[in-house]
Amino acid sequence: MSWIDWLVLIAFLAYTIWDGTRRGKDSDTIEGYLLANRSMPWWAAGLSVMATQASAITFIGTTGIAYVEDMRFVQTYLAIPFAMIFICMFLVPFFNKMQNFTAYEVLEERFGLKTRLTTSGLFLISRGLALGVVIAAPSYVLSLLLGLPLNITILIIGIIATLYTTVGGIAGVINTDVKQMIVMMFGLVFCFGLIWMYLPEEVGFDGALYLAGSLDKLTALDLNFDLTEKYNVWSGVIAAFFLMVSYFGTDQTQVQRYLTTDSVKNARKSLLLTAYAKVPMQFFILLLGVMLYVFFIFNSAPASFRASEPVAQTEQQVQSEQQILQQYETAHQARKEAALEAVQSRNESTQQLFVETDAEMNEARDAELALQAEIRQADVNDTNYIFPYFILNYVPVGVIGLIVAGIFAAALSSIDSELNALTTVSIVDWYQRLIGDVHDEAYYVKSSRGVTFFWGALATGSALLMGETRSIIELVNQIGSYFYGSILGVFILLLWVKRATGTGALVGLLSGMLSVFIFDRLFYNATSGDYSFFLPWSTVPESYTKAIEFLWLNPVGTTVVVCVGVIISFIHNKE
Template structure:
């Protein structure tokens, strides 16, 4: 990056630190530090909810998925409006009546301390694991953009987020989230406009959509019911409903946002903002990824967007790579010419030729990635590097710094919220509850700041030790799917099953977790029509694929918790 871009980025990061830490003056009580004295406007809380869920995962990972595959990933978010209505009708009134600090306080009155601590502990484990990924994944890309060592970018993200979250509390988090959301959306909209502007005159936006449609890149809906498919309408509406209802309704990182509002109505309005805006936003980001694919039809692009220098190369591998790159360049030129003809003629023959040349180019690209993986003996998937490559090579000087600031903003807006939520659960559900309310407010505020610093340091260290991920956004959803369905099941028992007991809820929760782990290890062989379980200590044979994709683990966990919880509650009724 140029010195102008560096200046813009440093100015943004400096402003973020100042803006977040200055809110710490108001955090002189535990309610002020953790809930901003329940005084945040609904629109700020709503934007913070969206910023927390969006993060750099949305900025980088979603565009990469659309580029490599198509737009079916938007189906994952189809359940959000339904989940938000469900939460507004049942969970928000419940939390508002209790004046709770956390989502898990309410469990103790019905189910006892063990269930509360276990559920809160699962949150700490799940979000603690995800937080390392949220720091590590964008750091790999930012290290490429900035030309800095990976460890430095991890430390920049981790230290800045930890600093202003520790000092500013939840008010600092929400205020910075709002600005970070604006910067992130500006970056996305600007890049979309830049791609559109640089399309050839004879192609235009209409021609770009025609080419993308010819390659099935605009596929949005898949109505085939298949448990082995990650993304279709059924997994998006049914399975993802359990994920979204649990994430936005029982995950402290989200619940804490709308607990900062001053009324039940405003809490509901903050969630409905996400309900209305989230699906169109995701659709737009996926369309950006598709437009990026069309952009590189007419502009030069490397066979691998991830710049890797092989550790060692044999003479045979060097010859193979030269051949692959030559085939890639020939295919790129042929595809470009075929694309012009396809847009001009719009007939079946021209369209078929364009599709064939695109397949040849992607075959050469896959061969290059496979060769790099063979040389390095490691995964070199470049999904998370596609959009950053465009930023680095095609965005004008001065604006590169602002777009990179948007990626930083996306990462920080998710990390700060997770840190604050982890602190709240650690202090309220564990420390304060087990120690008893025996200290003054100042002690708990000081303890909260210390715990925030601890979680930030732990997440940063874990990010430094973590290996690179294939697709950022999928990995975080997969981690969540191990926990969310089971936790939602406990809240269903709490709200609607009067006979449910603490023993039933606790055993149901443990059973749900075990069932999710078990079904995640169920594999299917299409050649022999055989189902088999393969656990981490087993090697999965060739020809086997997962029988149930990760989104369906959420309803499995919920159903097992409710069924087992009911049975145990009837067998061992509360005395």
């Protein structure tokens, strides 16, 4: 990056620290620090909800998925409007009536302290694990963009987020999230417009859609019901409904946002903002990834979007590298010519030729990635490097700094929210509950700041130790799917099963977690028709695939918790 870009980035980061910490003076009570005295406007809370989920993972991972695959990932978000309506009808009034600090306080009155601590403990584990990923994932590509060592970018993100969250509390978090959301959206819209502008005049936006459609890149809906497919309409509407209700309705990172509003009406409005905007936003980001693919048909692109390392080491690898790159360049040029001819004539023969040349180019690209994997002796994937490559090589000077700031903003907006939520659960559900309310407000505010610093340091440390992930956005959803369904089941028992007992809820929760683990490790051999269970450290044969994909773990966990909880409660009540 040029010195102008560095100046823009440094100015943004400095403003973020100032903007987040200046609200610290309003956080002199525990309610002020953790809930902003329930005085935040609905639109700010709503934008904070969106910014928390629209992290750097959304910037980098979603565009990469659309580039490498298609737009079917949008189906994961189809359930959001239905989930938001459900939460607004049932959970928001309940939480508002209880006037609680966390989503898990309400469990103790019906189910006892053990259930409350177990559920909140699962939240701490799940979000603690995810937070390391949220810091580490964008750091890899930011290190490429900035030309800095990986450890330095991790420390920059971790330290800045921890600093202003520790000082400013939830008011500082929401205040910075609003600005960060604006910067994020500017970066996405600018890149989309830039791609459109760089397309050849004879292609244009209409031609780009024609080419993308010819390659099935615009496929957004899959109506086939298949538990082994990650993304289809059924997993997006049914399985993801459980994920989204649990995430937005029982996860403290989201619940805490609408607990900062002053009424049920405003809490609902903050959630409905996400209901209206989230699916179109995700569709736009995926379309940006597809447009990137069309852009690189007419502009130079490397066989691998990763950095030049690793280089070939043996003579045979050198020869293979040269042969692959020659094949790639030839296929890339042939694809460009075929694309121009296909757009101009738009008949079946030219379209088929374009599809064939695209397949040849991707065959060479896959061979290059396989060679890199052989040299590294590790799985290699460049999905998370595609968008950063475009930023570095095609975005004008000055704007690069602003877009990189947008990626930083996306990372920070997720980290600060999780830090604040982890602190709230740690203090309210554990520390304050177990030792009793024996200290004054100043003590608990000071303790909250100390706990925020602890979680920030722990997450930053774990990010430093974490390996690079294959698809960062999928990994976060997979981590969440291990926990969300089971936690949702406990809340269903709380709200709609009047005879449910604490023993039933606790045994159901543990049973749900066990069932999720079992189904996640269940594999299917399509040739023999056999099902096999593999432990996490076992080697899974290539002939086996997942029996059910991760989104379906959410309804599995919920169903098992409710069923086991009802049965155990019936037995307990009978005794």
